[in-house]
Amino acid sequence: MRRLTKVRPYRERVAIMKGQMDGHYQNSMASLQRQGGDTAKRARLRENARSAGKVFLVGAGPGNPDLLTLRALRVLLEADVIVYDRLASAEIVALGRAEAERVYAGKERDHHCMPQSDISRLLVALARQNKKVVRLKGGDPFIFGRGGEEAQVLAEHGIDFEIVPGVTAACGVAAFAGIPLTHRDYAHSCVFVAGHLKDGSMNLDWQALCRPNQTLVVYMGLLGLPVLCRELAAHGMPTSTPAAMVQQGSTPGQRVVVGTIACLPQRVAVAGLVPPALTIVGEVVRLREQLAWFDGHETDVTLYASL
Numbered sequence: 001m002r003r004l005t006k007v008r009p010y011r012e013r014v015a016i017m018k019g020q021m022d023g024h025y026q027n028s029m030a031s032l033q034r035q036g037g038d039t040a041k042r043a044r045l046r047e048n049a050r051s052a053g054k055v056f057l058v059g060a061g062p063g064n065p066d067l068l069t070l071r072a073l074r075v076l077l078e079a080d081v082i083v084y085d086r087l088a089s090a091e092i093v094a095l096g097r098a099e100a101e102r103v104y105a106g107k108e109r110d111h112h113c114m115p116q117s118d119i120s121r122l123l124v125a126l127a128r129q130n131k132k133v134v135r136l137k138g139g140d141p142f143i144f145g146r147g148g149e150e151a152q153v154l155a156e157h158g159i160d161f162e163i164v165p166g167v168t169a170a171c172g173v174a175a176f177a178g179i180p181l182t183h184r185d186y187a188h189s190c191v192f193v194a195g196h197l198k199d200g201s202m203n204l205d206w207q208a209l210c211r212p213n214q215t216l217v218v219y220m221g222l223l224g225l226p227v228l229c230r231e232l233a234a235h236g237m238p239t240s241t242p243a244a245m246v247q248q249g250s251t252p253g254q255r256v257v258v259g260t261i262a263c264l265p266q267r268v269a270v271a272g273l274v275p276p277a278l279t280i281v282g283e284v285v286r287l288r289e290q291l292a293w294f295d296g297h298e299t300d301v302t303l304y305a306s307l
């Protein structure tokens with residue numbers, strides 16, 4: 001016979017979880033004391049750690065506030081300063097405290113608002129003023145986000161930092177476009193590449209990108225789309241391979257153009273897609289016809305905004 005489990009009200013479940021967490025905390029403290037006592041020095045160190053500045057390199061996801069992680073929301077709500085990129089959506093930046101200082105460090109193609117070296121220097125300076133700094137980036141900070149470089153500068157200057165991962169565009173945008181990046185019948189691997197042009201060409205390992213049963217996801221590839229499709233075909237990818245470009249995925253501005261590597265550049269040009277846009281190439285694109293689900297609705301953030 002199936003046992004029926006009593007579903008407890010939400011508040012009760014939270015209280016139980018908190019009790020369990022407190023239990024873990026008390027156990028840890030007891031073990032700490034067993035290991036030599038909670039000395040004044042240790043308390044002072046803890047106090048320093050609490051008051052010293054710290055930088056959180058936070059991934060904001062592809063733009064939809066519902067795709068923020070709980071950790072990202074928590075640090076946003078505690079930040080003294082939010083240094084944000086163009087790709088971090090306004091709704092997300094607005095979730096920080098009203099008193100938090102907001103600094104726009106956004107980058108647009110060829111219009112860098114603040115050079116990368118200045119952004120890193122700013123983060124160091126703010127942390128040295130004992131501020132809790134959220135460096136808010138689109139997607140995930142460690143995927144085409146220069147989070148690695150910023151973390152290196154912080155480490156070199158002895159600044160305390162934390163990396164808060166985010167939903168990278170490949171995952172978030174593909175999900176909202178109804179395109180599974182892998183599927184047992186179509187793709188067993190998935191490759192992420194940056195598709196920006198350098199001197200009108202794209203320096204990629206074309207042989208590796210043309211492997212069958214693989215999905216290719218191209219970041220920053222709007223301008224270079226004709227070059228991408230031409231090179232893929234020249235390196236042996238069948239011109240009938242399905243491909244899609246998704247503009248502003250996961251947000252009300254989402255638009256999806258589908259075709260093949262032969263016709264996608266032309267279709268995208270006619271549709272007039274604008275950045276940010278992501279290209280997905282591979283047989284999995286066919287599944288969108290069956291799996292498209294997102295109707296571009298607005299996300300209601302009143303719940304988060306009231307926290």
Ligand SMILES: C[S@@+](CC[C@H](N)C(=O)[O-])C[C@H]1O[C@@H](n2cnc3c(N)ncnc32)[C@H](O)[C@@H]1O
Pocket residue numbers: 061062063087137138139140141142143144145167168169170173218219220221246247248249250251275276277278279
């Ligand atoms: C500098 S990269 C940053 C990537 C980011 N760190 C991530 O993990 O998603 C910017 C590129 O990400 C892609 N991108 C980010 N958000 C997107 C969105 N909502 N819709 C489509 N593409 C997006 C675009 O290809 C854009 O040019």
